[in-house]
Amino acid sequence: MQLTSFSDFAFRSLLYMATLPQGELTSITRVTEIYGVSRNHMVKVINKLGHAGFVKTVRGKKGGICLAKAPEEIGLGEVIRALEPLQLINCGEPYCKILPACRLKQVLTEATNAFLATLDRYTLADMLANNSELKALMIPAETIE
Incomplete structure (x- = not known):
C-alpha cells in the first residue's frame, strides 16, 4: 500500500505544527519552505486538515495555522481515514465478471483493517516522543546562526 502525496504532506505539516x-x-508558506513542497498543494492539504478538525486556521494580519488538538489527541489512523480513499478495489465499475466468486475484496479489506489497526496505536505525540533529532530539524536555519 502506498499513501498519496496528499497524505504524505498532511503528516509532514502535522508533525511540524x-x-x-x-x-x-x-x-x-513556512511549512512549504521546510519541506520544499508545492504551496498550491499544501494549501489544499491544510484546508482538508482544517475541515477534518486537525488544524485550526486563524485569519487576519496576525493569523496562521496551528494544531486544533493536542498531538496526543491526533491518531495516525484517524488522519488516514480522513484523507485517503480506503476502498482499495471497486468491484462495481466496470462490473466484474468474477464478483460472485471473488475473495480478493475480502482479503484487501482485511489488510486495510490491519494497516489501520497499526496506525491506530500511534499519535502525533508518539512520533515526537524522545525524538530530539526530528524537533531539531524543524528549527529554522536563521535561528541557529
Whole structure:
C-alpha cells in the first residue's frame, strides 16, 4: 500500500505544527519552505486538515495555522481515514465478471483493517516522543546562526 502525496504532506505539516509550542501559529508558506513542497498543494492539504478538525486556521494580519488538538489527541489512523480513499478495489465499475466468486475484496479489506489497526496505536505525540533529532530539524536555519 502506498499513501498519496496528499497524505504524505498532511503528516509532514502535522508533525511540524506538533513541534511548535502549544497555540503558536505558523504559516502555510513556512511549512512549504521546510519541506520544499508545492504551496498550491499544501494549501489544499491544510484546508482538508482544517475541515477534518486537525488544524485550526486563524485569519487576519496576525493569523496562521496551528494544531486544533493536542498531538496526543491526533491518531495516525484517524488522519488516514480522513484523507485517503480506503476502498482499495471497486468491484462495481466496470462490473466484474468474477464478483460472485471473488475473495480478493475480502482479503484487501482485511489488510486495510490491519494497516489501520497499526496506525491506530500511534499519535502525533508518539512520533515526537524522545525524538530530539526530528524537533531539531524543524528549527529554522536563521535561528541557529
